[in-house]
Amino acid sequence: MxxxxxxxxxxxxxxxxxxxxxxxxxxxxxxxxxxxxxxxxxxxxxxxxxxxxxxxxxxxxxxxxxxxxxxxxxxxxxxxxxxxxxxxxxxxxxxxxxxxxxxxxxxxxxxxxxxxxxxxxxxxxxxxxxxxxxxxxxxxxxxQPTLYKEKMKFFLSHRRADGENIAASFCRELRGRGETPFRDLLDILVGEEAQHIIEENVRQSDAVIFLDTPLAGESEWINKELLLAMSLNIPIVWVQVGSQSPEDRKDLKIKPGSKPHFELPKLSEAQPEFELDLLDKIIDQAFRMSRESAKLVYDQIQRLRQFQKHGVEVRELNKRNLFYRVTVKRSGFKYLQNPMTHLIQFYGRAPKLHDITSVNQAINEMGYTNSNLGKYHDTTLILTPRTASYVDVDPEEITIEPSDEYLYEMERIVNPSKVATLRNKGIVLAGAFPDSELEYHQILTDAVFALVTGILNKEGTIIFGAHPTFQHLIFQKAKELFPDKYKEHVHMYVSEYWLNHPLKEEYKKHCTLFPTEINNNNLDLSLTELRQQMIQNEKAIALIALGGKTDSNGHKPGIDEEIELARKKGIPVFILGAVGGRSAQLAAAHLKSGTYRSLNTLSEEDNKLLMMGTDFSTIFDKIVSSLII
Known part of the structure; x- marks a missing residue:
């Protein structure tokens, strides 16, 4: 093409x-x-x-x-x-x-x-x-129609008290461009259950535009909307509106990134109009962030093709629409059986109702359905980038499934010896947003999302130092998978340097909290104390380093200290390079010098994958397979 x-x-x-x-x-x-x-x-x-x-x-x-x-x-x-x-x-x-x-x-x-x-x-x-x-x-x-839509669906997250007129102005201009915005005051009818409608529209959105007005930090609704979007890995374009002075703004409980994508100090409820090209820049930012996530579909297709070495046939039916036929030989039967046949279509975005119609039409046109004899295949699957109830479908006709879950299930069927567990084991996630352009921060978010999902799916424990963006994503994913025992699977370390009693009690609702002591009233020494205790967690069997600030301007990257502590403890270290920042520098240095062998037992080829790859689910599988569990 x-x-x-x-x-x-x-x-x-x-x-x-x-x-x-x-x-x-x-x-x-x-x-x-x-x-x-x-x-x-x-x-x-x-x-x-x-x-x-x-x-x-x-x-x-x-x-x-x-x-x-x-x-x-x-x-x-x-x-x-x-x-x-x-x-x-x-x-x-x-x-x-x-x-x-x-x-x-x-x-x-x-x-x-x-x-x-x-x-x-x-x-x-x-x-x-x-x-x-x-x-x-x-x-x-x-x-690439299954990866992107020309007109995106946006969810406008805003505080009514000081953002209603601004949101109305954004909504009007978005509709004028043919986009599809959702704004609660406008789109919820009287008598409808507001929370349910809002949550469903977040789930069905291609991106969230967060209008961060000075009073936004007071809103529990905004917290819920951002938390849901982050737990589903939906891109969030952070637009800070009004005064940037901390004295004029309520602190945000949940931050969708290291800093806003756009800062609009002159915009206010009294003056809600903005330069007309601003919205195009915001839409473009959302498209670029969506692109970073959607392109991972090609890595997932490559993972699917790897099953061919286990006797699975993967046949491309439609390149543009990412349509494939997967056939698996049945075994264990006395009599001859037709192979199990799946018709699957990969999506890098949230599928809409018309997509379901198109899938059914394509299947009929390709001859996989007969009006008298029924289907010539076992199941039809739409594989999506995240778990969400996008549209109502008949499960006997079509199954909508996250790509990672389908690929994990296929692994279990065709190569069960590779399906490892992390039960009673933990992995340390070390890192932070790199000092790179904001549009590339989505790559780090994708990596964290994939690693967290992988660890929890294998019944493992996530061990990390409190991170203002990622902690809420981790909390939410743990609650989804382990609603009765989510705290057991999240070990979070926080220095008393930042903790007060209300915050400590709040954290205890979501995780197993490990407060660490203040060392000599010094921030750097206190962070070292936190890192030492985190690495010594009795469940920790590996450390994955990703992102982090570089050593520019004399800054001492915390990720270096965490890696050094992990090596002293004798647990393997895995460094992800494609997310940028300090981990990219370290990965390149280790590969150039050949010292990766001192970090872990992976081959040079696999460590290059860790350095260059963006298929973080495959990378995680490589890491787990190398551990003695």
Missing amino acids: KVYIIHPLLTIGDFPDVTLFAEECFHELDRYVDVSMLTNEDKLRTIAPGKSDMIVFFNYLENQEESYLLNQLFDQISELKSRQELKEDIIPVGSSVNSRKPPDVFKEVQSFDIVDHLRRRKLSSEYIPTIAVSLARTIISKL
């Missing part, structure tokens, strides 16, 4: 604004997909678009002489693709009011209208790059 952009010079000529649009669209696409810019007729002669490729071009101006070579290409594409494929894969772009009509061969295809997109956003031509990114999102969503 490839995208070809035909440079506007080949259709309408030299118009700087249109050239800028084409180049910005190309650069955005180049971050995610295979894209080529065709800038002259020689390049045009050499391409041979495939049936699954997409073509982007700029419509001729009215009464303009058309290119014979280009029209030949258009005729070729028209013969190659079906009517529906033309509507999906051909993107004519109208650059002005007199270039909105595509060539006759594509007359049924809707053009992307630059002028109209600027008008609807109330933007001037200076915002051409913003509209170009919007087109790139449209193209990416068409190329």
Whole structure:
């Protein structure tokens, strides 16, 4: 699947604004997909678009002489693709009011209208790059429809007392862009059960926009919304509104990151209007964060393919829609049995009701259902990035399952000797957000989510030093999996340096709390005391290091001390590099010097996976398999 952009010079000529649009669209696409810019007729002669490729071009101006070579290409594409494929894969772009009509061969295809997109956003031509990114999102969503939606569903988390007008302004502008926002005051009908409706809409959202007004820290509703989103690994775009002075703001009980993605000190209830391109930046931030999580689907597909060495057949049915057939031989029967057959589709986003309809339609078209004889397969599964009740479906028709749970179940079926347990054992998670760009913090969140889920699924204990973002994610996941004994599976260490009695009692509700003493009234010495006690936890059998601040500006990374303490205790250390920060530096240094062998028993190849890989579920499986349990 490839995208070809035909440079506007080949259709309408030299118009700087249109050239800028084409180049910005190309650069955005180049971050995610295979894209080529065709800038002259020689390049045009050499391409041979495939049936699954997409073509982007700029419509001729009215009464303009058309290119014979280009029209030949258009005729070729028209013969190659079906009517529906033309509507999906051909993107004519109208650059002005007199270039909105595509060539006759594509007359049924809707053009992307630059002028109209600027008008609807109330933007001037200076915002051409913003509209170009919007087109790139449209193209990416068409190329990878189960990973992204062109129009995202946003949940607006806000405090009514000082954020109602701001939320209303955001909601209005989002709807004006064709996005789907949910705002409790607007979208909950009188008489409906508010909490249930709010929770379901958080679960079904592609991202949460958190409007952090000065009074937001008082709201228990906001705490619940952020906690639910974090426990489901839904991206949260943190927008801090109003005064940034700590004296003017209520402390947040739950922080979705190390710092806000956007700071808007001039925005307030009295002045809720904002610059119109701000919302596009927020949407773009949400899309990028979603992209970081969604691309892990390709790692999960690779994990599925690895089962082929155990006799599982994995056949790709539809590349664009990530549709696969999985067949497993049945054994233990006297008589011949047909293989167990699963039809599965991978999603990197929350599936919607129309997706369910599309799955059923695709199965029928591929001949896996007969009106008289029934299904020619055992089950249909939609594999999702997280546990949530997205839509109501008939379980006899379709099963919606988190990808990790399906892959774990397959491992249990085809390779049961590899299914280890961590019962009565614990793993130390050491690290924090790295000092990198905020959009890459989602990678660390994905890693923590995968590791926490993996440890708990294997009945293990998570051992960590209190982290203002991750502690709530860990608490929630433990409660989901062990509702009656979740405290046993979460050991959290906190220095008395930060603890007061109310906070101590609050923590005790969620975990087994280990307060550590203040050492000589010194923060650094007190943190060393915490780390020493944490590593000495009687259940600890390994330490996983991820992220952390680097040693720039003379900072002494805490992760270094934790690794040193773990090695002194004699427990293996595993360093994840792809999350960035200090762990990336350490992983690279150990691999370069060959000293990884002193850290753990993994091979050089597997330690490279720890350094470079982003399939954190596979990485966790590698780690557990190397431990003597």
